[in-house]
Amino acid sequence: MRRTARQLTATALTVAAAALAAAPAHGTSGGGLEVSPASVVPGGGVTVRTAACGGGSVTGDASAVGAGSLSLVPDAHGQDATGRFRVPPSAQPGTYEITATCGGSGRRITGDLVVTLTPVRGQVHPRGSVKTGVGGALGPDPVQTAAGVAALAVAAAGGTWLLHRRARGDGI
Amino acid sequence: MRRVPGFGIGVRSPANAAMAAVTVFALCSGVWLLRDAAGTHAPPQPSAAQARAGLDGGAGPDGRAGERPGVPPLPPSPPDRIRIPSIRVDAPLTGLGLTRTGSLDVPPAADENLAGWYEAGTTPGERGTAIVAGHVDNADGPAVFYGLGALARGSTIEVDRRDGGVAVFTVDAVEVYAATNFPDEKVYGASHRPELRVITCGGGWSRGTGYQGNVVVFAHLTGSR
Numbered sequence: 001m002r003r004t005a006r007q008l009t010a011t012a013l014t015v016a017a018a019a020l021a022a023a024p025a026h027g028t029s030g031g032g033l034e035v036s037p038a039s040v041v042p043g044g045g046v047t048v049r050t051a052a053c054g055g056g057s058v059t060g061d062a063s064a065v066g067a068g069s070l071s072l073v074p075d076a077h078g079q080d081a082t083g084r085f086r087v088p089p090s091a092q093p094g095t096y097e098i099t100a101t102c103g104g105s106g107r108r109i110t111g112d113l114v115v116t117l118t119p120v121r122g123q124v125h126p127r128g129s130v131k132t133g134v135g136g137a138l139g140p141d142p143v144q145t146a147a148g149v150a151a152l153a154v155a156a157a158g159g160t161w162l163l164h165r166r167a168r169g170d171g172i
Numbered sequence: 173m174r175r176v177p178g179f180g181i182g183v184r185s186p187a188n189a190a191m192a193a194v195t196v197f198a199l200c201s202g203v204w205l206l207r208d209a210a211g212t213h214a215p216p217q218p219s220a221a222q223a224r225a226g227l228d229g230g231a232g233p234d235g236r237a238g239e240r241p242g243v244p245p246l247p248p249s250p251p252d253r254i255r256i257p258s259i260r261v262d263a264p265l266t267g268l269g270l271t272r273t274g275s276l277d278v279p280p281a282a283d284e285n286l287a288g289w290y291e292a293g294t295t296p297g298e299r300g301t302a303i304v305a306g307h308v309d310n311a312d313g314p315a316v317f318y319g320l321g322a323l324a325r326g327s328t329i330e331v332d333r334r335d336g337g338v339a340v341f342t343v344d345a346v347e348v349y350a351a352t353n354f355p356d357e358k359v360y361g362a363s364h365r366p367e368l369r370v371i372t373c374g375g376g377w378s379r380g381t382g383y384q385g386n387v388v389v390f391a392h393l394t395g396s397r
């Protein structure tokens with residue numbers, strides 16, 4: 001009985017911690033390691049992101065939760081480095097520290113990941129529209145245009161050659 | 173000089189005949205290529221007939237004639253792949269988070285056949301609103317959800333899940349919403365049954381602002397296997 005009660009308390013605490021952690025899930029937490037989502041079920045995917053390393057290479061360590069090490073790749077602007085890992089399906093509920101080390105300075109930054117068995121749903125919905133296009137389908141296709149111009153050039157050359165032959169009386 | 177039988181004038185030289193053929197072929201293909209290249213069109217947009225009419229009453233579409241009834245939700249399992257046979261979509265899914273402004277992040281644009289799902293949210297097939305997003309185009313041309321606006325009510329969307337099952341959704345509506353007044357609750361809000369949203373860019377394009385909104389497909393779970 002006592003043991004069951006303790007387990008129940010632990011579960012309740014985990015859920016509470018998850019609920020607390022979910023609130024700042026996508027904040028930057030002062031140049032630390034941004035863990036998204038901050039609360040995840042075993043087997044779920046996690047994205048970590050940091051701007052603290054200034055565009056250099058970053059090595060992440062998720063071995064606390066049993067996911068080993070990972071590398072964070074800087075984005076095109078050289079600001080954020082982003083990496084992904086998957087929480088093993090066997091992971092136990094709890095709070096785990098995920099760390100990252102800047103390749104250049106050796107600076108170490110950390111973020112928390114909460115593993116919970118009952119998914120904490122619905123607190124954070126996306127907002128607003130999604131940027132899923134740049135208009136690349138609208139302009140003329142450059143490759144096809146170049147091919148068309150090349151084909152017309154061939155036609156022009158062929159036509160000229162034939163006219164020359166005809167002018168010389170070879171006929172066609 | 174050789175006369176080709178059957179030609180009144182005669183093609184007197186094989187070289188001439190070959191060159192004439194090449195010239196005609198090059199002319200035709202050149203014209204066709206240029207016409208086709210210039211005619212790359214804006215992505216299809218949904219018609220009013222595909223809109224959510226009647227879905228917004230709160231009661232859901234369950235009472236509508238011809239609507240396929242929903243089925244019980246599936247247990248949570250991350251999705252691996254999305255297929256929409258009627259617009260020839262068959263693409264892997266990557267996990268998506270949120271941007272700093274709270275909007276849904278997008279898959280890498282360079283891969284034109286890649287879609288993403290919001291992995292902090294509901295998994296497709298589970299009770300609630302699962303969200304999938306993908307690009308309508310990238311710098312090189314059309315991308316995975318180019319044809320999304322042409323999807324019709326009643327079409328089928330299949331999602332392969334990591335547990336080996338396939339969640340089958342039926343399209344309820346296809347809408348286009350302006351970015352300036354985006355109905356967050358309608359698109360992302362919770363649902364009492366397993367639902368799916370598939371989102372891409374749409375709603376007109378201008379050089380200054382890019383696409384001015386999103387095409388959103390509303391679907392609900394109608395089967396699994």
